[in-house]
Amino acid sequence: MIENLVIVESPAKAKTIEKFLGKDFKVVSSFGHIRDLAKKNLGIDIKGGFIPDYEIPKDKIKVVNELRKAASEAKTVWIASDEDREGEAIAWHLVEVLNLDPQKTRRIVFHEITKSAIEEAIKSPRTVDMNLVNAQQARRILDRLVGFEISPVLWKKVQPALSAGRVQSVAVRLIVEREREIINFKPESSFKVTGIFNTSSEAAAGENSFKAEAVTKFHNEDEAVRFLEICREATFTVKNVTVKPGTRSPAPPFITSTLQQEAYRKLGFSVSQTMAIAQKLYEEGKITYMRTDSTNLSRMALAKIRDVIVNEYGEKYSKVRQYKTTSKGAQEAHEAIRPTYPEKATITGTQAEKRLYELIWKRTIASQMADAQIEKTIIAIEMNNSPVIFNAYGEVILFDGFLKVYSESQDIEGSEDEKAILPRVNTGMKLFYEKITAIEKYTSPPPRYTEASLVKKLEELGIGRPSTYAPIISTIQQRGYVARENRPGEKRKITVLDLTGGNITRAIKTEIFGKEKSKLFPKDIGMIVNDFLMENFSEIVDYNFTAEVEEQFDKIASGQLAWNKMLENFYGPFHKTVENTLEKRNKTTGTRILGIHPETGETISVKMGKYGPVVQAVHPEKSDKPRFASLQRNQLIETITLEEAVKLFSLPRSLGTYEGDEIIVGTGRFGPFVKYKNKFYSLKRNIDDPYLITLERAIEIIKEKDIADKQKIIKDFGEIKVLNGKYGAYINYKSENYRIPKGTSVNDLTEEECMKIIEKKQKSGK
C-alpha cells in the first residue's frame, strides 16, 4: 500500500520531485496525454453535440496499466500535471481512465520545482477545473474538425495524402507569401557615399583616420560623379560633435522559441537538433524544462544566479530582474529555460551539448546582470560648397555590464552599424579626406524564413505551442509544401567611384546577391494548396484565426461560454463551406499556359502532374500524345518562362560516342545525369549544366566515378561483393546489403564465409 501517489507529466520531473517529498510519496509520470480522439474516423459525434470518442493510443496502454495499478494501491492520488489547459485536461483524463473519485483526487500545481514550492502546493489542493478542461476539449475537437474535413477536400481536388490544419496551413502561407514578395521585388540601385577623413593632411594613411557616411544618397552615377567633383574642391569642417550617454539591457532568459532562434544564429543548429540536445540536457538534470513560453525564474534561481554574478564579476555587475512574458497565447506552466545549477558554467558531454548548455548559461546569467553603459558619439562634418553632411558614428563602452557575458545575435547579417572609436575633434576643426567612395548599392527583398525565424513569426501570431514548433516545421516539409534549400546566388555588376588625391577613378566590380543557405522555399504543391485554401477557406488560413478562437477558449475556461455552443457556431458555416467546395470546385492543377513552341508550334503549358510539376507540349492540329518534361529542382510553376520550358524538352540528348558506346545526358528523379553503357553518373550540382555539358566533361565524370567505384570494392567474388561503405565494410549480394559481424578480419574473408553470413541473416530475417 502506498500512502500517496503523485502523477506528473514528465518522468524527469517525477524523479526530481520524489527526492523532495520523502518516503510517504511515490511519484510517477503519465508521459503527457494518455487519451486522444479515436485515431481512425473523425472521433467526434457531431450530431450528438460534438461528443468526443476518446481512446488510449497503443503506445500509452502500458503506461496506463501501470498507472492504474499504482492508483489502486494508493490511499490518496495527487495529480500534478502542468497548470495550463492541456495539463488540466491530462488531469481529467487521468481521473476518468484511472477511475478516481473526483472529490477525493487532489489536483495540485507546482509553480517551481523546489522543496518549499512543492510543500506549498501540497497544502492547497483543489479539484479538477472542468471549465478549463472543456476549453481544451473544444480546442482539440476544433483542430480535428478543421484537419479532418479540409484534408479530404484536398485529396479530391488537388492531390492525395495532402493535409491542412489551423497551424500548418498558416505556416505554409507565410512562406508562400514571402516568396511572392521576393518574386515581385524590383531592386533599385543608388550610390552611397562614404569618406575616410583625417585631422591632419599629412598623417600616414590609416593613422587617426575615421570613416563617415554622407547622409544623402545619390540616384545615379552622374549625380554621384558630380558630388565627388564637388568633394574634390571642398573644405571639410567639423560642424558639431554630439555625445550621448546610453544604456543597453540584456535579453530575457530563454524560452523555447528564443532558444531555437539563438541556437540557429549562434551555433547553426536546426530547430529539431536544438530540441533533441535540450531534451538530453533536461533528462540529465542539467537544465530546466525546454518546452516553455515563460521567461520567469524561480526565486531560488534568482538568488543563486546573483551569487554567481557577485562572486565572478562583483556586486556592481548584478541586477536582479524579473521579466514579463510578452508572447501571445502564453500559458506559463513552466520556468524559463535555465541551468539547474547556475554555478556550473560548463558541463561534460558531447560538443553540441556543451555548446548549447553554455549558450543557456550565458543567456541566463546575462539576464540578471547590470545594463551596459555606452557613450555614443556622432561627428557631423559639413562642406563649404554643398549642403551634404557626413556623419561619423562612434561608440565607447563605459561599463560593459551584461555584455561581459552575452550579446544577442541579429537575424540579418551586418544589420548592426559599424561602430568605431573616433578621435577627439572640436567644432570648427578642419578635416582632410583620404578617400571618398561612392558605391552602388541595390535594395534587397525581404529575407526568406529560416526554420528559426518562422518559429519566431508563428509565436508572434500566437500560433503553435513550444511543444509543436519543431514538429510543425517537419510536417510542412514532409508534405512537400516547403523545402529547406540553398541557392548559390547570382552575380551583378556594381559601379564604384573613388576620389583619392584629387583623382576620380571608376571601377566595375561584381557582387553576389541572392545567396541563400538553409532557407525555407515553397514548392509548387505548397503554393497550389495555399491558393486553394485562400480561395475556399480564407477564414482558417487567416493570420487572426487562432487568436480569435483562443479568445473563445478563454471564455469557455472562465465559464462564460459553453464549449459545445462554441463548436456549433464554428462548425455550421464551416461545414457548409466544405460541402460547397466539394460540390463546386474542379480539380486544381495550377495550370498556366506559357505560349507557343517557336519551332514546333505546340502549345506549351505547365502544371502539377501526377509525379510533380511538368511542362506539357500539345500540338493544336496533330493528335499526337502530348510531350512531357519535369521541371528542374529550382524552377516553379509560377515563375517558369516559355524559353525555360522549351529548353526542358531538349533532354534527354546524345552527346556522341565514347569507345563505341553512346553517352546520353538527361535529368531524372535525382537530378541531371549522364548514361553510359547502362550505368548512370550524376552531374555535379552547381558545376555541370546538362544543357551545356560537353562530351569531354561527360567522359571525365564517367572515369572519375568508375575509379571511385573500384576503390569501393574490397573483394569481388562475382555475385557476392565486399564493399567499403560509409560505416565500414559490408557484403552486397543480389542488391541486398549484409552486415559483417564484429571482429571479422575483412581482408581475409572468403566467398564461403560471406555466403554463411548471408544465409544466417536470411534465416533470422524471416
Add this chain to the structure above:
DNA sequence: CAGTGAGCGAGCTTCCGCTTGACTT
C-alpha cells in the same frame, strides 16, 4: 536510384499538443 503523365477503382492518406523511448540502418 534515374524510364514515368490512358483510365478505372479499392484502399489509403489527414489535425494539434502533451510526453518519451522503441524501432532499424
